[in-house]
Amino acid sequence: MTNRRDELAANLARVEERIAAACAAAGRARDEVTLIVVTKTYPASDVRILSELGVRHVAENRDQDAAPKAAACADLPLVWHFVGQLQTNKVRSVVGYADVVQSVDRSRLVTALSREAVRAGREIGCLIQVALDAGASGRGERGGVAPGGVEELAGLVAGAEGLRLDGLMTVAPLTGEYAGREQAAFERLMDLSTDLRRVRPTATMVSAGMSADLEQAVAAGATHVRVGSAVLGVRPRLG
Template structure:
Protein backbone atom coordinates (compact mmCIF):
# COMPACT_ATOMS: atom_id res chain seq x y z
CA UNK A 1 0.00 0.00 0.00
CA UNK A 2 1.39 3.40 -0.98
CA UNK A 3 1.86 6.21 1.53
CA UNK A 4 -0.99 8.11 -0.13
CA UNK A 5 -3.37 5.15 0.05
CA UNK A 6 -2.49 4.62 3.70
CA UNK A 7 -3.15 8.29 4.43
CA UNK A 8 -6.50 8.30 2.62
CA UNK A 9 -7.80 5.09 4.13
CA UNK A 10 -6.79 6.07 7.66
CA UNK A 11 -8.63 9.36 7.33
CA UNK A 12 -11.70 7.71 5.84
CA UNK A 13 -11.75 5.04 8.55
CA UNK A 14 -11.52 7.65 11.32
CA UNK A 15 -14.30 9.66 9.73
CA UNK A 16 -16.53 6.60 9.30
CA UNK A 17 -16.10 5.86 12.99
CA UNK A 18 -17.09 9.40 13.95
CA UNK A 19 -20.14 9.26 11.69
CA UNK A 20 -21.20 5.98 13.28
CA UNK A 21 -20.77 7.41 16.78
CA UNK A 22 -22.85 10.48 15.90
CA UNK A 23 -25.60 8.27 14.51
CA UNK A 24 -25.69 6.07 17.59
CA UNK A 25 -25.83 9.12 19.87
CA UNK A 26 -28.91 10.22 17.96
CA UNK A 27 -30.55 6.82 18.39
CA UNK A 28 -29.94 5.81 14.79
CA UNK A 29 -28.15 2.87 13.23
CA UNK A 30 -24.66 3.56 11.93
CA UNK A 31 -25.60 2.10 8.54
CA UNK A 32 -28.33 4.74 8.15
CA UNK A 33 -25.63 7.30 7.27
CA UNK A 34 -23.53 7.05 4.10
CA UNK A 35 -20.32 8.95 3.50
CA UNK A 36 -20.05 10.65 0.12
CA UNK A 37 -16.33 11.30 -0.42
CA UNK A 38 -16.11 14.61 -2.29
CA UNK A 39 -13.35 13.93 -4.78
CA UNK A 40 -13.58 17.05 -6.94
CA UNK A 41 -10.19 18.31 -8.14
CA UNK A 42 -8.46 15.24 -6.73
CA UNK A 43 -6.97 12.60 -9.06
CA UNK A 44 -8.65 9.41 -10.12
CA UNK A 45 -5.87 7.51 -8.36
CA UNK A 46 -7.19 8.78 -5.00
CA UNK A 47 -10.66 7.48 -5.82
CA UNK A 48 -9.23 4.12 -6.83
CA UNK A 49 -7.28 3.89 -3.57
CA UNK A 50 -10.38 4.55 -1.48
CA UNK A 51 -12.58 2.27 -3.59
CA UNK A 52 -10.14 -0.60 -3.12
CA UNK A 53 -10.37 0.03 0.64
CA UNK A 54 -14.18 -0.11 0.49
CA UNK A 55 -15.48 3.43 -0.03
CA UNK A 56 -18.39 3.23 -2.47
CA UNK A 57 -19.85 6.74 -2.83
CA UNK A 58 -18.03 9.63 -4.48
CA UNK A 59 -19.22 13.18 -5.13
CA UNK A 60 -18.16 15.36 -8.04
CA UNK A 61 -18.95 19.01 -8.84
CA UNK A 62 -17.75 19.55 -12.40
CA UNK A 63 -19.23 17.69 -15.34
CA UNK A 64 -16.19 17.34 -17.59
CA UNK A 65 -13.85 16.39 -14.75
CA UNK A 66 -16.31 13.83 -13.45
CA UNK A 67 -16.89 12.21 -16.82
CA UNK A 68 -13.14 11.85 -17.39
CA UNK A 69 -12.80 10.12 -14.03
CA UNK A 70 -15.75 7.85 -14.75
CA UNK A 71 -14.11 6.74 -17.99
CA UNK A 72 -10.76 6.11 -16.29
CA UNK A 73 -12.39 4.23 -13.40
CA UNK A 74 -15.01 2.32 -15.38
CA UNK A 75 -13.80 -0.97 -13.90
CA UNK A 76 -14.77 0.10 -10.36
CA UNK A 77 -18.16 -0.59 -8.80
CA UNK A 78 -18.76 2.83 -7.22
CA UNK A 79 -21.75 5.13 -6.86
CA UNK A 80 -21.30 8.55 -8.45
CA UNK A 81 -23.06 11.56 -6.96
CA UNK A 82 -23.31 14.90 -8.75
CA UNK A 83 -23.28 17.49 -5.97
CA UNK A 84 -22.35 20.76 -7.68
CA UNK A 85 -24.38 23.47 -9.31
CA UNK A 86 -25.75 22.24 -12.62
CA UNK A 87 -26.90 24.28 -15.60
CA UNK A 88 -29.79 22.79 -17.54
CA UNK A 89 -27.74 22.74 -20.76
CA UNK A 90 -25.32 20.30 -19.12
CA UNK A 91 -28.01 18.02 -17.71
CA UNK A 92 -27.69 15.77 -20.76
CA UNK A 93 -24.21 14.77 -19.61
CA UNK A 94 -25.35 14.02 -16.06
CA UNK A 95 -28.59 12.07 -16.44
CA UNK A 96 -27.90 8.36 -16.47
CA UNK A 97 -24.24 8.81 -15.53
CA UNK A 98 -24.76 9.57 -11.85
CA UNK A 99 -26.72 7.50 -9.36
CA UNK A 100 -27.95 10.63 -7.61
CA UNK A 101 -28.06 14.33 -8.47
CA UNK A 102 -28.09 16.40 -5.26
CA UNK A 103 -28.49 19.88 -6.71
CA UNK A 104 -31.81 20.21 -8.54
CA UNK A 105 -33.24 23.65 -7.80
CA UNK A 106 -35.59 24.49 -10.66
CA UNK A 107 -38.27 23.01 -12.86
CA UNK A 108 -36.13 23.78 -15.92
CA UNK A 109 -33.27 21.67 -14.63
CA UNK A 110 -35.57 18.84 -13.56
CA UNK A 111 -37.18 18.83 -17.01
CA UNK A 112 -33.77 18.71 -18.72
CA UNK A 113 -32.75 15.72 -16.61
CA UNK A 114 -36.12 14.08 -17.30
CA UNK A 115 -35.80 14.56 -21.04
CA UNK A 116 -32.36 12.98 -21.22
CA UNK A 117 -33.29 10.16 -18.85
CA UNK A 118 -36.37 9.43 -20.96
CA UNK A 119 -34.23 9.17 -24.09
CA UNK A 120 -31.99 6.68 -22.28
CA UNK A 121 -34.90 4.69 -20.90
CA UNK A 122 -33.81 5.24 -17.30
CA UNK A 123 -35.12 6.98 -14.19
CA UNK A 124 -32.77 9.53 -12.66
CA UNK A 125 -32.83 9.86 -8.87
CA UNK A 126 -32.60 13.45 -7.65
CA UNK A 127 -32.62 15.59 -4.54
CA UNK A 128 -34.02 19.11 -4.43
CA UNK A 129 -31.49 21.61 -3.09
CA UNK A 130 -33.06 24.07 -0.65
CA UNK A 131 -31.47 27.42 0.20
CA UNK A 132 -32.80 27.58 3.73
CA UNK A 133 -30.73 30.56 4.83
CA UNK A 134 -31.57 32.56 1.70
CA UNK A 135 -27.94 33.23 0.82
CA UNK A 136 -27.75 35.01 -2.52
CA UNK A 137 -24.42 33.42 -3.46
CA UNK A 138 -25.71 29.87 -3.08
CA UNK A 139 -27.94 27.79 -5.30
CA UNK A 140 -31.13 26.22 -4.09
CA UNK A 141 -34.84 26.83 -4.21
CA UNK A 142 -36.51 28.90 -1.51
CA UNK A 143 -38.42 27.22 1.27
CA UNK A 144 -41.59 28.89 0.01
CA UNK A 145 -41.23 27.47 -3.52
CA UNK A 146 -40.16 23.98 -2.48
CA UNK A 147 -43.64 22.37 -2.37
CA UNK A 148 -44.50 23.53 -5.88
CA UNK A 149 -41.25 22.24 -7.34
CA UNK A 150 -41.70 18.92 -5.56
CA UNK A 151 -45.19 18.58 -7.01
CA UNK A 152 -43.89 19.38 -10.49
CA UNK A 153 -41.08 16.84 -10.21
CA UNK A 154 -43.55 14.18 -9.13
CA UNK A 155 -45.29 14.55 -12.47
CA UNK A 156 -42.10 13.63 -14.39
CA UNK A 157 -41.86 9.91 -15.07
CA UNK A 158 -38.09 9.78 -15.61
CA UNK A 159 -36.88 11.65 -12.56
CA UNK A 160 -37.51 10.34 -9.06
CA UNK A 161 -37.44 12.64 -6.04
CA UNK A 162 -35.77 10.83 -3.15
CA UNK A 163 -35.04 13.65 -0.71
CA UNK A 164 -33.59 17.08 -0.04
CA UNK A 165 -30.15 18.70 0.15
CA UNK A 166 -28.88 21.90 1.75
CA UNK A 167 -25.69 23.83 2.39
CA UNK A 168 -25.83 26.00 5.52
CA UNK A 169 -23.89 29.24 5.93
CA UNK A 170 -20.31 28.83 7.06
CA UNK A 171 -20.01 29.03 10.83
CA UNK A 172 -16.91 28.69 13.02
CA UNK A 173 -19.12 26.83 15.48
CA UNK A 174 -20.79 23.82 13.81
CA UNK A 175 -23.62 23.95 16.34
CA UNK A 176 -24.84 27.13 14.67
CA UNK A 177 -25.66 25.06 11.58
CA UNK A 178 -27.92 22.73 13.56
CA UNK A 179 -31.13 24.80 13.08
CA UNK A 180 -30.61 24.67 9.30
CA UNK A 181 -30.28 20.88 9.39
CA UNK A 182 -33.30 20.54 11.66
CA UNK A 183 -35.32 22.73 9.31
CA UNK A 184 -34.45 20.57 6.30
CA UNK A 185 -35.61 17.50 8.17
CA UNK A 186 -38.90 19.24 9.01
CA UNK A 187 -39.36 20.23 5.37
CA UNK A 188 -38.76 16.64 4.26
CA UNK A 189 -41.30 15.31 6.73
CA UNK A 190 -43.88 17.88 5.62
CA UNK A 191 -43.28 16.99 1.96
CA UNK A 192 -43.70 13.31 2.69
CA UNK A 193 -47.13 14.07 4.10
CA UNK A 194 -48.02 16.30 1.20
CA UNK A 195 -46.86 13.87 -1.49
CA UNK A 196 -47.90 10.70 0.28
CA UNK A 197 -44.53 9.17 -0.44
CA UNK A 198 -41.33 8.47 1.46
CA UNK A 199 -38.31 10.68 0.80
CA UNK A 200 -35.49 8.59 2.24
CA UNK A 201 -32.55 10.97 1.90
CA UNK A 202 -31.27 14.12 3.56
CA UNK A 203 -27.96 15.26 2.07
CA UNK A 204 -26.43 17.65 4.59
CA UNK A 205 -23.24 18.07 6.54
CA UNK A 206 -19.67 18.55 5.38
CA UNK A 207 -16.20 18.45 6.93
CA UNK A 208 -16.86 21.16 9.51
CA UNK A 209 -20.42 20.35 10.58
CA UNK A 210 -21.19 16.70 9.92
CA UNK A 211 -21.82 15.81 13.57
CA UNK A 212 -24.91 18.01 14.07
CA UNK A 213 -26.05 17.07 10.56
CA UNK A 214 -26.04 13.37 11.44
CA UNK A 215 -27.70 14.06 14.77
CA UNK A 216 -30.47 15.93 12.91
CA UNK A 217 -31.11 13.13 10.43
CA UNK A 218 -28.59 13.29 7.58
CA UNK A 219 -28.43 10.11 5.51
CA UNK A 220 -25.77 11.39 3.11
CA UNK A 221 -22.80 13.39 4.41
CA UNK A 222 -20.54 15.09 1.86
CA UNK A 223 -16.94 15.28 3.08
CA UNK A 224 -13.88 16.12 1.03
CA UNK A 225 -11.13 18.03 2.82
CA UNK A 226 -11.16 15.77 5.88
CA UNK A 227 -10.35 12.79 3.65
CA UNK A 228 -8.35 14.15 0.73
CA UNK A 229 -6.71 17.18 2.29
CA UNK A 230 -6.72 20.66 0.76
CA UNK A 231 -8.02 20.83 -2.80
CA UNK A 232 -5.54 21.89 -5.46
CA UNK A 233 -6.45 25.07 -7.36
CA UNK A 234 -8.79 24.51 -10.27
Protein backbone atom coordinates in the same frame (compact mmCIF):
# COMPACT_ATOMS: atom_id res chain seq x y z
CA MET B 1 6.48 10.37 1.25
CA THR B 2 3.32 8.82 2.72
CA ASN B 3 1.71 6.16 0.61
CA ARG B 4 -1.54 7.62 -0.77
CA ARG B 5 -3.52 4.48 0.00
CA ASP B 6 -2.37 4.53 3.63
CA GLU B 7 -3.19 8.24 3.86
CA LEU B 8 -6.71 7.79 2.48
CA ALA B 9 -7.32 4.71 4.64
CA ALA B 10 -6.32 6.61 7.80
CA ASN B 11 -8.46 9.63 6.88
CA LEU B 12 -11.41 7.42 6.02
CA ALA B 13 -11.09 5.58 9.34
CA ARG B 14 -11.12 8.89 11.23
CA VAL B 15 -14.25 10.04 9.39
CA GLU B 16 -15.91 6.67 10.06
CA GLU B 17 -15.12 7.10 13.78
CA ARG B 18 -16.70 10.57 13.73
CA ILE B 19 -19.86 9.31 12.03
CA ALA B 20 -20.11 6.33 14.39
CA ALA B 21 -19.66 8.57 17.44
CA ALA B 22 -22.24 11.07 16.13
CA CYS B 23 -24.72 8.25 15.52
CA ALA B 24 -24.15 6.87 19.02
CA ALA B 25 -24.64 10.32 20.55
CA ALA B 26 -27.88 10.77 18.60
CA GLY B 27 -29.16 7.29 19.47
CA ARG B 28 -29.05 6.27 15.82
CA ALA B 29 -27.72 3.09 14.20
CA ARG B 30 -24.54 3.58 12.18
CA ASP B 31 -26.18 2.12 9.08
CA GLU B 32 -28.74 4.95 9.07
CA VAL B 33 -26.08 7.32 7.70
CA THR B 34 -24.42 6.92 4.30
CA LEU B 35 -21.03 8.52 3.66
CA ILE B 36 -20.63 10.21 0.28
CA VAL B 37 -17.00 11.11 -0.45
CA VAL B 38 -16.72 14.31 -2.47
CA THR B 39 -13.83 13.65 -4.85
CA LYS B 40 -13.83 16.98 -6.71
CA THR B 41 -10.37 18.13 -7.89
CA TYR B 42 -8.88 14.73 -7.02
CA PRO B 43 -7.82 12.18 -9.66
CA ALA B 44 -9.47 8.96 -10.75
CA SER B 45 -6.65 7.08 -9.04
CA ASP B 46 -7.93 8.35 -5.66
CA VAL B 47 -11.46 7.23 -6.55
CA ARG B 48 -10.08 3.79 -7.36
CA ILE B 49 -8.31 3.57 -3.99
CA LEU B 50 -11.45 4.71 -2.17
CA SER B 51 -13.45 2.01 -3.93
CA GLU B 52 -10.90 -0.59 -2.81
CA LEU B 53 -11.31 0.75 0.74
CA GLY B 54 -15.05 0.14 0.63
CA VAL B 55 -16.43 3.55 -0.41
CA ARG B 56 -19.56 3.11 -2.55
CA HIS B 57 -20.83 6.70 -2.95
CA VAL B 58 -18.77 9.50 -4.52
CA ALA B 59 -19.73 13.04 -5.49
CA GLU B 60 -18.56 15.65 -7.98
CA ASN B 61 -19.56 19.26 -8.51
CA ARG B 62 -18.11 20.15 -11.95
CA ASP B 63 -19.04 18.21 -15.04
CA GLN B 64 -15.78 18.94 -16.87
CA ASP B 65 -13.88 17.18 -14.06
CA ALA B 66 -16.49 14.54 -13.33
CA ALA B 67 -17.24 13.17 -16.81
CA PRO B 68 -13.72 11.89 -17.62
CA LYS B 69 -13.23 10.65 -14.05
CA ALA B 70 -16.50 8.71 -14.08
CA ALA B 71 -15.55 7.21 -17.46
CA ALA B 72 -12.15 6.15 -16.10
CA CYS B 73 -13.87 4.48 -13.12
CA ALA B 74 -16.82 2.97 -15.00
CA ASP B 75 -15.79 -0.55 -13.96
CA LEU B 76 -16.14 0.25 -10.23
CA PRO B 77 -19.27 -0.49 -8.14
CA LEU B 78 -19.93 3.18 -7.37
CA VAL B 79 -22.95 5.43 -7.07
CA TRP B 80 -22.10 8.85 -8.55
CA HIS B 81 -23.74 11.95 -7.10
CA PHE B 82 -23.66 15.36 -8.77
CA VAL B 83 -23.71 18.06 -6.07
CA GLY B 84 -22.82 21.31 -7.84
CA GLN B 85 -24.96 23.99 -9.42
CA LEU B 86 -25.96 22.46 -12.74
CA GLN B 87 -26.39 24.46 -15.93
CA THR B 88 -28.89 23.03 -18.41
CA ASN B 89 -26.25 22.81 -21.15
CA LYS B 90 -24.33 20.29 -19.01
CA VAL B 91 -27.32 18.06 -18.28
CA ARG B 92 -26.80 15.62 -21.16
CA SER B 93 -23.24 14.92 -20.03
CA VAL B 94 -24.17 14.63 -16.33
CA VAL B 95 -27.03 12.22 -17.04
CA GLY B 96 -24.47 9.97 -18.73
CA TYR B 97 -22.79 9.08 -15.43
CA ALA B 98 -24.65 10.55 -12.42
CA ASP B 99 -26.99 8.24 -10.55
CA VAL B 100 -28.25 11.05 -8.32
CA VAL B 101 -28.40 14.81 -8.91
CA GLN B 102 -28.51 16.52 -5.51
CA SER B 103 -28.80 20.09 -6.77
CA VAL B 104 -32.22 20.27 -8.43
CA ASP B 105 -33.45 23.81 -7.78
CA ARG B 106 -35.59 25.04 -10.71
CA SER B 107 -38.22 23.81 -13.12
CA ARG B 108 -36.08 24.30 -16.24
CA LEU B 109 -33.52 21.90 -14.79
CA VAL B 110 -36.22 19.30 -14.08
CA THR B 111 -37.38 19.52 -17.71
CA ALA B 112 -33.83 19.16 -19.05
CA LEU B 113 -32.99 16.25 -16.72
CA SER B 114 -36.18 14.42 -17.66
CA ARG B 115 -35.57 14.84 -21.38
CA GLU B 116 -31.99 13.57 -21.20
CA ALA B 117 -32.81 10.72 -18.79
CA VAL B 118 -35.47 9.45 -21.19
CA ARG B 119 -33.10 9.83 -24.15
CA ALA B 120 -30.41 7.86 -22.28
CA GLY B 121 -32.85 5.23 -21.03
CA ARG B 122 -31.88 5.94 -17.41
CA GLU B 123 -33.65 6.78 -14.16
CA ILE B 124 -31.96 9.62 -12.30
CA GLY B 125 -32.49 10.15 -8.59
CA CYS B 126 -33.12 13.79 -7.70
CA LEU B 127 -32.80 15.77 -4.49
CA ILE B 128 -34.39 19.19 -4.17
CA GLN B 129 -31.65 21.59 -3.04
CA VAL B 130 -33.11 23.83 -0.35
CA ALA B 131 -31.68 27.33 0.14
CA LEU B 132 -32.18 28.19 3.80
CA ASP B 133 -30.58 31.58 3.07
CA ALA B 134 -32.95 32.39 0.20
CA GLY B 135 -33.65 36.11 0.05
CA ALA B 136 -36.16 38.06 -1.98
CA SER B 137 -34.97 36.32 -5.16
CA GLY B 138 -36.16 32.99 -3.79
CA ARG B 139 -32.72 31.45 -4.34
CA GLY B 140 -29.65 31.06 -2.17
CA GLU B 141 -26.18 32.31 -3.02
CA ARG B 142 -25.03 28.72 -3.61
CA GLY B 143 -28.15 27.68 -5.49
CA GLY B 144 -31.25 26.06 -4.11
CA VAL B 145 -34.93 26.85 -3.88
CA ALA B 146 -36.56 28.64 -0.94
CA PRO B 147 -38.37 26.35 1.54
CA GLY B 148 -41.71 27.60 0.25
CA GLY B 149 -40.91 26.32 -3.23
CA VAL B 150 -40.00 22.76 -2.23
CA GLU B 151 -43.42 21.16 -2.58
CA GLU B 152 -44.08 22.51 -6.07
CA LEU B 153 -40.65 21.54 -7.40
CA ALA B 154 -40.88 18.10 -5.78
CA GLY B 155 -44.18 17.58 -7.56
CA LEU B 156 -42.57 18.41 -10.89
CA VAL B 157 -39.76 15.89 -10.27
CA ALA B 158 -42.18 13.21 -9.08
CA GLY B 159 -44.24 13.62 -12.24
CA ALA B 160 -41.31 13.76 -14.66
CA GLU B 161 -40.47 10.75 -16.81
CA GLY B 162 -37.02 9.31 -16.16
CA LEU B 163 -36.65 11.00 -12.77
CA ARG B 164 -37.09 9.69 -9.22
CA LEU B 165 -37.72 12.04 -6.29
CA ASP B 166 -35.30 10.85 -3.58
CA GLY B 167 -35.50 13.70 -1.03
CA LEU B 168 -33.84 16.96 0.00
CA MET B 169 -30.36 18.47 0.23
CA THR B 170 -28.93 21.62 1.75
CA VAL B 171 -25.61 23.36 2.39
CA ALA B 172 -25.30 25.14 5.74
CA PRO B 173 -25.86 28.84 4.95
CA LEU B 174 -23.10 31.40 5.41
CA THR B 175 -25.57 34.29 5.71
CA GLY B 176 -29.03 34.90 7.09
CA GLU B 177 -30.71 33.56 10.20
CA TYR B 178 -28.90 30.19 10.08
CA ALA B 179 -25.36 31.54 9.64
CA GLY B 180 -23.18 29.79 12.23
CA ARG B 181 -26.17 27.69 13.36
CA GLU B 182 -25.58 24.54 11.36
CA GLN B 183 -27.61 22.19 13.52
CA ALA B 184 -30.61 24.53 13.49
CA ALA B 185 -30.32 24.70 9.70
CA PHE B 186 -30.23 20.91 9.39
CA GLU B 187 -33.16 20.55 11.80
CA ARG B 188 -35.13 22.93 9.56
CA LEU B 189 -34.28 20.70 6.59
CA MET B 190 -35.54 17.68 8.55
CA ASP B 191 -38.82 19.48 9.23
CA LEU B 192 -39.16 20.13 5.49
CA SER B 193 -38.36 16.46 4.82
CA THR B 194 -41.08 15.37 7.24
CA ASP B 195 -43.57 17.61 5.43
CA LEU B 196 -42.46 16.28 2.04
CA ARG B 197 -42.70 12.63 3.10
CA ARG B 198 -46.32 13.11 4.09
CA VAL B 199 -47.04 13.72 0.40
CA ARG B 200 -44.13 11.77 -1.15
CA PRO B 201 -43.41 8.92 1.29
CA THR B 202 -40.55 7.46 -0.77
CA ALA B 203 -38.55 10.74 -0.72
CA THR B 204 -36.62 9.67 2.39
CA MET B 205 -33.10 10.91 1.60
CA VAL B 206 -31.78 13.92 3.53
CA SER B 207 -28.32 15.03 2.40
CA ALA B 208 -26.69 17.50 4.78
CA GLY B 209 -23.37 18.06 6.50
CA MET B 210 -19.81 18.20 5.23
CA SER B 211 -16.35 17.76 6.75
CA ALA B 212 -16.77 20.56 9.31
CA ASP B 213 -20.36 19.93 10.39
CA LEU B 214 -21.19 16.27 9.81
CA GLU B 215 -21.85 15.74 13.55
CA GLN B 216 -24.58 18.41 13.55
CA ALA B 217 -26.14 16.86 10.44
CA VAL B 218 -26.21 13.39 12.01
CA ALA B 219 -27.69 14.83 15.21
CA ALA B 220 -30.45 16.49 13.18
CA GLY B 221 -31.28 13.25 11.34
CA ALA B 222 -29.47 13.42 8.00
CA THR B 223 -29.36 10.16 6.05
CA HIS B 224 -26.35 11.15 3.92
CA VAL B 225 -23.27 13.27 4.68
CA ARG B 226 -20.97 14.69 1.98
CA VAL B 227 -17.34 14.66 3.09
CA GLY B 228 -14.41 15.84 0.96
CA SER B 229 -11.37 17.37 2.64
CA ALA B 230 -11.56 15.23 5.80
CA VAL B 231 -11.05 12.13 3.61
CA LEU B 232 -8.95 13.43 0.72
CA GLY B 233 -7.05 16.24 2.41
CA VAL B 234 -6.89 19.92 1.51
CA ARG B 235 -5.71 20.24 -2.05
CA PRO B 236 -2.82 22.69 -2.45
CA ARG B 237 -3.53 25.75 -4.57
CA LEU B 238 -1.97 25.66 -8.00
CA GLY B 239 0.51 28.30 -8.96
